Amino acid sequence: MATIRLTNSKTRRKEDFVPLDPAMLRIYVCGPTVYDRAHIGNARPVVVFDTLFRLLRHVYGRDGVTYVRNFTDVDDKINARAADTGRPIRDITDETIGWFHDDMDALGALRPTHEPRATEYIGAMIAMIESLIAKGHAYAAEGHVLFRVRSYRDYGALSGRSVDDMIAGARVEVAPFKEDPMDFVLWKPSEASLPGWESPWGRGRPGWHIECSAMSYELLGESFDIHGGGLDLQFPHHENEIAQSCCAHPHGGFAKIWMHNEMLQVEGRKMSKSLGNFFTVRDLLEQGWPGEVIRMVYLMTHYRSPMDWTAEKARQAEATLRKWRALVAGAGQGSPAPAVVAALADDLNTPGAIAELHELAKAGDGAGLKASAALLGLLEDHMGDWTGANVDLSPWAGRLADLRAAAMATKDFAPVDALKAALLAAGVEVRMSKAGVELVPGPGFDPAKLDAIG
């Protein structure tokens, strides 16, 4: 069995992965707040941890991994969206979850084992908050409940900061009912116009961090193997999750390994609406980039490095996938190449794995390439329609071959070149050799333009 090594944010080291229970691995990843379409930054952890999920399933068995990714469906951004549009909150969150599934399916991401919605775990959150109060780790004040940061000695360990350091330069909300400026909200009151649930502290709603602590406990227990998410969540979200979970369940270890993916840029710049380089996954799909190509662009960069989305990378990924798909068509059953598994097992080195896929392609090992690529969620049968390989070009090939044969005799190549140019314009790659004429869909292949040739 391959030894998997992962960089643990908690220890800042690459460690051998030793499951708590080899019969059932448990992994939790922070999912989206569902108020709008997922942007391409949201999709990076989805693809990264989907690839980890695939690797773990390969090594520990298809049914040996429980993967939880939540939906945050109670949040002030959602409330604001409801207020702006007059739509019921549940309509907004249901619709957004549907979009999320559509978009992530398009990227070839497997559905996690569980996708809990925060609103379905309010009772568990209230119970956890009560437990924290009972243990002296939290206190109620003016309808709020706050976590007492000073009560948890290790607060700040994950992100490498002390409470005092944080206070020094922090922009923290100053609230008169806080014992300490760094104390954070577990529960807050809701006025009548906002969603709320009855609680021992009055009608209110949970703070952001408590949901992940409650849901991971309910679905995975007080100790589990891996907790993942974007690097931006390391502080304060994950720090607060640790504080809540470890104080509520002092005998559990919470997450053994923390993994954080780096952020994403677009053409070398931070993605932002003001720079006009803000894309949703749906935008890219509508621009014509196949989901598989988008996925490959993500995997071309190691998850712990900042990733840059560029059209050039997408173009390159498309060309590579097109080449590989032609090689893999009709290939038999294979098994993943050890070198590919080894690259992935080495802290999810997807660029290294892709380099190994190039080696398999160079060696002409279609079966091995297909089986290996599946570990990265690439070259799967249901993802390949975009290549146009299913379009029958043989009538065109026949016409071109006839024209060419005639031209060989007359030495007038103009008619051949005219048809060739038209085919090229439709994105068809034209290969003519002594053996005959071969037509293959190329970049920008557009069957509609073929019909226009007549």
Added chain:
RNA sequence: GGCGGGUUGGCGGAGAGGUUACGCAGCGGAUUGCAAAUCCGUGAAGACCGGUUCGAUUCCGGUACCCGCCUCCA
């Protein structure tokens, strides 16, 4: 201000204290009616300054620059 990460050939992007990364692009050749595709061959790197070492792009320290988090954020 506090914490953390990065700087590799024209571009993208990895590993390894000493031996070709890999891909794209380029160049030369084969092939082709012209091309394309394919095949063969080929040049090109490690921000800067020190240190450790027989030997560092790889380890350590410093400098410069870039980036992220500390505020909703993946």
